[in-house]
Amino acid sequence: MTTLITILTRLASPPPQTLHTHQPTSSTVTYTVTTRPALTGLCAKLGFYVGISARVVLGMVAVLVVCLKWCVSLGIGISVLGAFWGEGGERGMRRIMKLIEITDGTYIIPLAILVLFLACKRNYKEESLTIISGLGLQTSTTSSFYLRSPSTRFISTTAIQDIFIHEAFKGFEVRFYLAVVVEGEREVVVVFPSMLPRRGILEEVWREGRKCLWEMGEKG
Incomplete structure (x- = not known):
């Protein structure tokens, strides 16, 4: 029971920042707060690039399936599509097109949209503050x-x-935030607004x- 509670607590807790x-x-410094794990070892780097490659492949497959379903609805011949795969492509395309043809489009399109959504969505958050001495600062989320x-x-x-x-209160907990008072504006500009990092990070960014x-x- 204790192990189960520990696992649920880890799953519910926010990712480390x-x-x-x-x-x-x-004269220029950038402070970046991120939840992306550090790519320190070879395995971590390999896993990151494999994950990116898998996202690209899944996205391309989803688009390809939708295009093939569209070709089936237009009655485009299998021999025309099989020509893109060279010798033996027509036989493989015949099997794929047969499977797509018997599958209802009301399932293919929503599933393809879901796959594209998951392939394009980041699995981490990242916000930054860039300060240029004597010029100003730039916030970035x-x-x-x-793709955005x-x-x-x-x-x-x-x-x-x-x-x-x-x-300030966020739900039932007190959260600290770094704010910039801008002349002529009634509301302050919150730095790292979506992440609201812990107080130790904010104090370091504020001081430096x-x-x-x-x-x-x-001095300049």
Whole structure:
């Protein structure tokens, strides 16, 4: 019973968050919070790339099945499609087309959409804050799907009034968040809004971020 409770607790708990700091120049620093496991070993890297390859293959198969079902509905000949596979392709296409023909399209299309959805969906979250000394900061939230670009926003230094850590209730728990006060806006800009990392990560980003944004700019 204790083992079952432990397993359920691990499944219900959020994935661990990791902070990565990248400083390409002395005046630019990027803080990235991610739930993606670190690819430290050969097995981890191999598993990651195998997973990406499997997603691509599944997505292509789903699109191919829908296209073949569409060809069947239009009455396109098997010999025409089999020509793309060269010698022996017609025989293989005949079997595939026969299977697709007897399968109801009301099952194929929703299943293909589900496969494409799972193939394109990321299995991790990632958000970042880039600070350029004397210029401003940019927040970025990676999309939950691979084919969509991340959402970003740039705030110039002249518009930033303050950066602070605050707390708020989310459900029945207290969560801390890093906020940017922007001149002329009633609402603060929350950094890492979808992840809301733990207080230790926020304090490190807040302390180093303020130093890079203002102190380095004054020295320059």
